[in-house]
Amino acid sequence: MKVIVSGKAHGIILKTNMPINFLGSIDKKTGMINDKRHDLVGKSVKGHILVFPHGVGSSVGAYTIYSLKSSNAAPNAMVCTKTDLTVASGCALANIPLVIVPQEEFGRLESGKQVTLDTDSGKIS
């Protein structure tokens, strides 16, 4: 894994194979995904280990990540397969651990599983 923002986090995996546009598809105060075209619609990212391929769309999405944190509605950590500056910078400012994992490891992560992410040991277990 490649560590973008270091830290340790514990939580239940919320996973999607669809990219996320943080601006316009997540309520920044509740963490609820409200984009009807997204397969996580109706679910909240709050307190989860959010696993998704990468962010897309507006550069202002970084503020959404920061707002989620300020409203105590942020994921405890994020795991992606590709990076984008919006997610990286949002997590950096909000101090949310963020790692990039290879496709195989991404494939092994399942929604609903309780895991701990530790960027020091480089493990999600």
Add this chain to the structure above:
Amino acid sequence: MELTKEEDLALGGEYGETMQTAYRILVATGEATNAQKLIPIKWAHLSGVNYNTIGDAGEEFLAKLSKSAKFKVMTTVNPMGFDFDKVSKYNLSDDFVKKQQSIRDSYRKMGVIPSFSCIPYEIFDLPEKGTQVSFAESNAAIYANSIGNLKTNKESAFSALASALTGKSPYSDLRVDDAPNLTIRMKIERPNEMAFGMLGFFAGKIADNSVRISGVSTMDKRSCKSLCGGMGTSGRCGKFVLGEETPNSEKVDFGKKEMQNIHDELNTAEKGDIITLGSPQLGLEEMADLSAMLKGRSFTKRCMIFCPRAVQEQARKIGYANEIERAGCEILSDCCTCLSPLVDKNDVDSVTTNSIKGAYYLKNSNGVDVNLKPLSQIIQDETK
């Protein structure tokens, strides 16, 4: 990533909390994009100005930051939520107006040029070829890399802010000469600006950092901006190169079927209650065009036109603005179709626009339905 001694000290907090935060962002984004070092930039263009998008947390963050921070390089800013000159005509809450004012004041304190525009490339002289800049607005970053001969990452609101505060940015893929590994073959004949917008939206979905587009020899300004806007909305791609396909790249066609799919995704209404033009905001050339198209005609419903203040002022001197207003349009500056609270789902169910970027955000953020039509069709159907 290798940092200089000074940069390392800043990251360690030697130069205060603001610099430490800025360098933390630069290092994270540098790591994320495989950059080996930070390089100086000449111009930062920031997103994160509209209260509608950054909210209370953003407003408070900027207010706190502006107490001590100053921008180190030329810094321009994206549109706000509304036009302060016209705000009394709209039913916006006092709280919104107050928070927007606070955001504007925070940016001013830090030393921005108050451009409030998503098309900095049309209202400022572009620096010499190859200059490194940091543009957060996605359509502007794509335009800068693809047409403007500048170099920028497809920055985020925070990475561009960090660049403005430090005068630096990670030397990432898009800043190094980046050869696209995907070619999209444009197969639509006689494409209008909406076809280019949908091509951009399609490309953004499948391309990585950059993409080659074959089958396009020329584009007018309107089509080019539409392409940049569409591309920036759907993906992470930050650059296109026009030219014939190369032998070793992957190739994908953009034909009638692909265009129809995008159209079906974004077009959700048969007609609009109002019309909006300008996402990206209209430049002077487009204002000139529009005023010519509207000669002797008037809109039969409300039409909102979004352009930068600098463009409105020039258009007024030349007479375009008066002609456009005579035809029944409202000209709004410092804001944009996208994410403006001026388009409220309590007042309108659907909006007609030619903007692919606008369509995406009108539907997803404003919650209104969208009727897509090219400008020529809008003039034909909605004016008499």
